[in-house]
Amino acid sequence: DVKVTQSSRYLVKRTGEKVFLECVQDMDHENMFWYRQDPGLGLRLIYFSYDVKMKEKGDIPEGYSVSREKKERFSLILESASTNQTSMYLCASSSKQVTEAFFGQGTRLTVV
Amino acid sequence: EDQVTQSPEALRLQEGESSSLNCSYTVSGLRGLFWYRQDPGKGPEFLFTLYSAGEEKEKERLKATLTKKESFLHITAPKPEDSATYLCAVRDFNQAGTALIFGKGTTLSVSS
Numbered sequence: 001d002v003k004v005t006q007s008s009r010y011l012v013k014r015t016g017e018k019v020f021l022e023c024v025q026d027m028d029h030e031n032m033f034w035y036r037q038d039p040g041l042g043l044r045l046i047y048f049s050y051d052v053k054m055k056e057k058g059d060i061p062e063g064y065s066v067s068r069e070k071k072e073r074f075s076l077i078l079e080s081a082s083t084n085q086t087s088m089y090l091c092a093s094s095s096k097q098v099t100e101a102f103f104g105q106g107t108r109l110t111v112v
Numbered sequence: 113e114d115q116v117t118q119s120p121e122a123l124r125l126q127e128g129e130s131s132s133l134n135c136s137y138t139v140s141g142l143r144g145l146f147w148y149r150q151d152p153g154k155g156p157e158f159l160f161t162l163y164s165a166g167e168e169k170e171k172e173r174l175k176a177t178l179t180k181k182e183s184f185l186h187i188t189a190p191k192p193e194d195s196a197t198y199l200c201a202v203r204d205f206n207q208a209g210t211a212l213i214f215g216k217g218t219t220l221s222v223s224s
Contacts (some may be wrong), residue, residue: 002197004155042216043156043199058211090155100146101156101201101212 003027006091006104013111019078020106023091030096032074034058034066037088039108049074050096081111115139118200118215127221128189135200136182145183146212147176148219150201156199206207 002011007022008093025032035058045058055066063085067075074093078085088108094101119134137145144163148156160169162178169176173194175186185198197219201212 035214040216043160043201045211048211049186058181092155099144100158100161104160106153106155 004091004093004102004104006089006107007104008107011107011109013078013081014110015082015111016080017081017111019109019111020075021078021089021091021109023074023076023104024072025074025093025102026072027093027095027102028071029102030071030091031091031101032068033094033101034064034074034076035090035092036060037090039058043090045112046076083111085109086111115128115204115213116200116202116215118198118218120218121216122219123221125187125190127191127222127224130186130188130190132187133185133198133220134182135185135215137200137202138181139202139204139213141204143203145178146201146203147183147185148201150197150199150217152197159198169191190220192222192224195220195222 004025013019031050034046035043037043044060046064047058049055049068052071065077088106089107091104092101115138117136144161146161147159150160160176167178173187173188177184177224197217199217201214
């Protein structure tokens with residue numbers, strides 16, 4: 001069975017903290033993605049990676065960075081968390097041919 | 113400009129009352145249209161991929177169809193367990209990178 005695992009379901013962090021969200025996939029997929037989902041705005045792409053150490057900005061990269069040191073792991077970093085980064089964060093992966101993307105269970109991040 | 117528009121935003125049905133959800137898209141060259149189901153607080157779950165006009169896919173009470181400008185998700189004799197948000201996404205031939213572009217979803221509620 002396909003599996004994308006996000007390290008936390010729920011996180012509460014303070015304004016200004018550096019936050020790490022981790023994602024691991026077990027399908028040997030080349031592509032990995034980070035989205036955030038907000039009511040009324042849908043899923044918006046933050047960053048994606050098509051290979052180890054490679055990354056591309058999505059639609060809303062400001063305030064975020066990513067790291068992909070191994071093929072199976074893709075990390076999202078909030079350099080200095082702010083309240084407007086309170087959201088549901090979703091990690092996904094897909095094969096190089098990009099058929100369907102498979103999602104993790106999501107991380108509900110609250111910044112106070 | 114929205115590339116993927118879903119309608120209606122919300123739909124309430126009685127158990128057994130069939131209906132359709134719409135996903136219209138504007139892309140330069142379609143490289144796949146994807147349907148997902150999302151339950152509250154969880155990540156999207158993949159349902160179907162459609163690649164060319166005229167293509168149809170079925171799974172239990174769900175049937176997805178595709179034309180050159182839109183896709184429909186038909187729900188036949190729905191049950192309360194079909195209640196969820198249904199997301200549509202496309203991959204654009206000219207889109208930089210490999211990420212999917214999502215609509216905002218249709219929230220379906222089925223009552224018994």
